[in-house]
Amino acid sequence: MTDADVIATLDDLIRIPPFHAYLGVEVVRAAPGLAVLRIPPKEEFVGNPLVPAVHGGIIAALVDLAGGAALFIETQIPTPTIDMRVDYLRPAIAGRPLIAEARVASSGKHVAFVDVDVKDDQDRLVARGRCVYSVKDRASPPPGRAYPIG
Amino acid sequence: MTDADVIATLDDLIRIPPFHAYLGVEVVRAAPGLAVLRIPPKEEFVGNPLVPAVHGGIIAALVDLAGGAALFIETQIPTPTIDMRVDYLRPAIAGRPLIAEARVASSGKHVAFVDVDVKDDQDRLVARGRCVYSVKDRASPPPGRAYPIG
Amino acid sequence: MTDADVIATLDDLIRIPPFHAYLGVEVVRAAPGLAVLRIPPKEEFVGNPLVPAVHGGIIAALVDLAGGAALFIETQIPTPTIDMRVDYLRPAIAGRPLIAEARVASSGKHVAFVDVDVKDDQDRLVARGRCVYSVKDRASPPPGRAYPIG
Amino acid sequence: MTDADVIATLDDLIRIPPFHAYLGVEVVRAAPGLAVLRIPPKEEFVGNPLVPAVHGGIIAALVDLAGGAALFIETQIPTPTIDMRVDYLRPAIAGRPLIAEARVASSGKHVAFVDVDVKDDQDRLVARGRCVYSVKDRASPPPGRAYPIG
Numbered sequence: 001m002t003d004a005d006v007i008a009t010l011d012d013l014i015r016i017p018p019f020h021a022y023l024g025v026e027v028v029r030a031a032p033g034l035a036v037l038r039i040p041p042k043e044e045f046v047g048n049p050l051v052p053a054v055h056g057g058i059i060a061a062l063v064d065l066a067g068g069a070a071l072f073i074e075t076q077i078p079t080p081t082i083d084m085r086v087d088y089l090r091p092a093i094a095g096r097p098l099i100a101e102a103r104v105a106s107s108g109k110h111v112a113f114v115d116v117d118v119k120d121d122q123d124r125l126v127a128r129g130r131c132v133y134s135v136k137d138r139a140s141p142p143p144g145r146a147y148p149i150g
Numbered sequence: 151m152t153d154a155d156v157i158a159t160l161d162d163l164i165r166i167p168p169f170h171a172y173l174g175v176e177v178v179r180a181a182p183g184l185a186v187l188r189i190p191p192k193e194e195f196v197g198n199p200l201v202p203a204v205h206g207g208i209i210a211a212l213v214d215l216a217g218g219a220a221l222f223i224e225t226q227i228p229t230p231t232i233d234m235r236v237d238y239l240r241p242a243i244a245g246r247p248l249i250a251e252a253r254v255a256s257s258g259k260h261v262a263f264v265d266v267d268v269k270d271d272q273d274r275l276v277a278r279g280r281c282v283y284s285v286k287d288r289a290s291p292p293p294g295r296a297y298p299i300g
Numbered sequence: 301m302t303d304a305d306v307i308a309t310l311d312d313l314i315r316i317p318p319f320h321a322y323l324g325v326e327v328v329r330a331a332p333g334l335a336v337l338r339i340p341p342k343e344e345f346v347g348n349p350l351v352p353a354v355h356g357g358i359i360a361a362l363v364d365l366a367g368g369a370a371l372f373i374e375t376q377i378p379t380p381t382i383d384m385r386v387d388y389l390r391p392a393i394a395g396r397p398l399i400a401e402a403r404v405a406s407s408g409k410h411v412a413f414v415d416v417d418v419k420d421d422q423d424r425l426v427a428r429g430r431c432v433y434s435v436k437d438r439a440s441p442p443p444g445r446a447y448p449i450g
Numbered sequence: 451m452t453d454a455d456v457i458a459t460l461d462d463l464i465r466i467p468p469f470h471a472y473l474g475v476e477v478v479r480a481a482p483g484l485a486v487l488r489i490p491p492k493e494e495f496v497g498n499p500l501v502p503a504v505h506g507g508i509i510a511a512l513v514d515l516a517g518g519a520a521l522f523i524e525t526q527i528p529t530p531t532i533d534m535r536v537d538y539l540r541p542a543i544a545g546r547p548l549i550a551e552a553r554v555a556s557s558g559k560h561v562a563f564v565d566v567d568v569k570d571d572q573d574r575l576v577a578r579g580r581c582v583y584s585v586k587d588r589a590s591p592p593p594g595r596a597y598p599i600g
Contacts (some may be wrong), residue, residue, distance in 0.1 A: 044168035057211025344468035361507025362546035
């Protein structure tokens with residue numbers, strides 16, 4: 001597959017789960033061990049009307065999703081999240097898209113570690129995530145094409 | 151306020167942000183340093199149609215939300231999330247409500263630590279969270295009633 | 301084995317690694333899924349002479365060690381640490397022993413989650429840890445008695 | 451101060467705590483927001499005689515220490531650790547020095563986030579850490595020179 005094909009395929013898959021459709025997530029870049037996803041600004045993502053910042057839960061969901069996507073390009077199998085950490089470096093100002101760049105740091109026989117940076121469209125780092133996924137079924141990919149991320 | 155009043159007030163506040171309305175979150179119990187929240191089963195929370203489990207991002211959002219709610223009962227101020235960890239102990243089977251029980255472990259002058267257990271309606275522990283919040287503005291609560299959680 | 305035997309066996313094993321000897325760790329209680337360890341007060345554990353508190357690295361090491369011990373009682377195999385989180389709730393005043401109570405929260409086919417509370421001898425919670433271990437070799441225990449913790 | 455002065459000063463300070471002397475830590479590089487520390491190979495750092503790898507607690511201590519050092523160059527004040535995460539990407543083979551490179555990701559009025567990579571002398575990434583520190587006293591540095599790290 002060309003890079004464009006990888007992006008298009010991942011973009012198709014990632015839009016399937018209804019929660020991803022709610023987030024409006026789209027694939028910006030994709031390569032082995034790398035996924036860059038984008039969610040658009042939406043008024044309903046604001047956590048606190050008095051502090052117009054994106055809800056931390058939206059950002060956490062984006063981190064998990066991007067990490068799983070980066071891994072899927074390599075593994076082509078579902079990789080359940082074992083644990084996740086999100087650090088909120090600064091408020092994500094509402095009204096701006098958020099871009100999550102996920103890179104696989106290490107992928108072994110049993111688990112994989114993925115780092116995720118979340119920036120706004122002015123390249124300000126708003127959050128940083130670390131996710132650990134189980135890749136236990138790597139040896140036996142499922143028959144047929146399973147939707148794997150989320 | 152009576153306990154029932156605390157619950158009703160928190161329940162009113164927590165339903166304000168649109169993302170909380172999407173989650174359908176409601177307050178089950180509330181006391182100083184404790185919040186128990188519930189989200190109903192929704193088909194759109196499923197992450198992967200082939201593995202009918204609740205999306206990890208939904209669970210992460212619930213953890214952050216419950217932690218903030220437990221703290222708000224004590225502080226009555228907005229407390230931005232500094233960081234959060236979520237451990238996914240077992241898949242959250244779709245079609246069941248999820249109950250998050252958040253307890254403030256320690257609340258100092260600057261930061262507060264909150265532990266969150268997420269169980270299904272059969273009391274199976276599906277996830278465990280640890281959240282750290284900034285309580286820096288505790289000394290100067292905002293004028294008027296601010297919506298604080300999220 | 302009786303409970304006393306379990307404690308004595310674990311205590312023997314845990315003293316083998318030189319770093320554990322440096323820490324002076326001893327086993328206080330032990331049962332399936334539970335380990336309570338203790339390190340004595342030592343002047344050399346102080347991190348900063350001007351703030352006489354125990355070094356955070358000593359506490360982190362104790363967390364990892366206690367979590368591994370709790371798991372070893374169940375698994376009897378080496379369980380490498382995948383990741384660990386430590387929250388420092390309050391300074392651990394130097395000159396007091398520290399007691400780490402580790403409980404296995406969940407132990408599956410591939411990974412296990414362990415929670416660890418670190419208290420001083422006045423029952424003040426000074427730190428709280430969460431560790432994830434690989435239990436991948438559970439099916440095939442090593443021949444002979446392996447020292448497993450650390 | 452020249453870069454060499456910064457390194458020499460930090461190196462002097464970092465050797466003060468007895469636990470750091472035990473670790474044998476030395477400063478390799480230092481600049482605002484960056485610290486590179488090194489610990490030598492020592493037989494007593496081995497966790498499990500049957501699996502000759504460096505004890506996870508040693509690595510966790512190094513992560514905390516390096517993160518605090520990177521921050522101290524900027525802040526010149528003690529910055530207590532709020533929480534720390536360590537991911538163990540691969541075993542740290544005993545008999546090799548370990549190098550921790552800590553970079554301040556974000557430093558605000560109240561907290562700072564630091565990322566730490568731990569590699570061996572063959573540039574293999576063995577662990578990755580994320581630490582959050584309280585910088586609350588930044589406005590009021592202590593009188594005189596306090597030893598700050600640890």
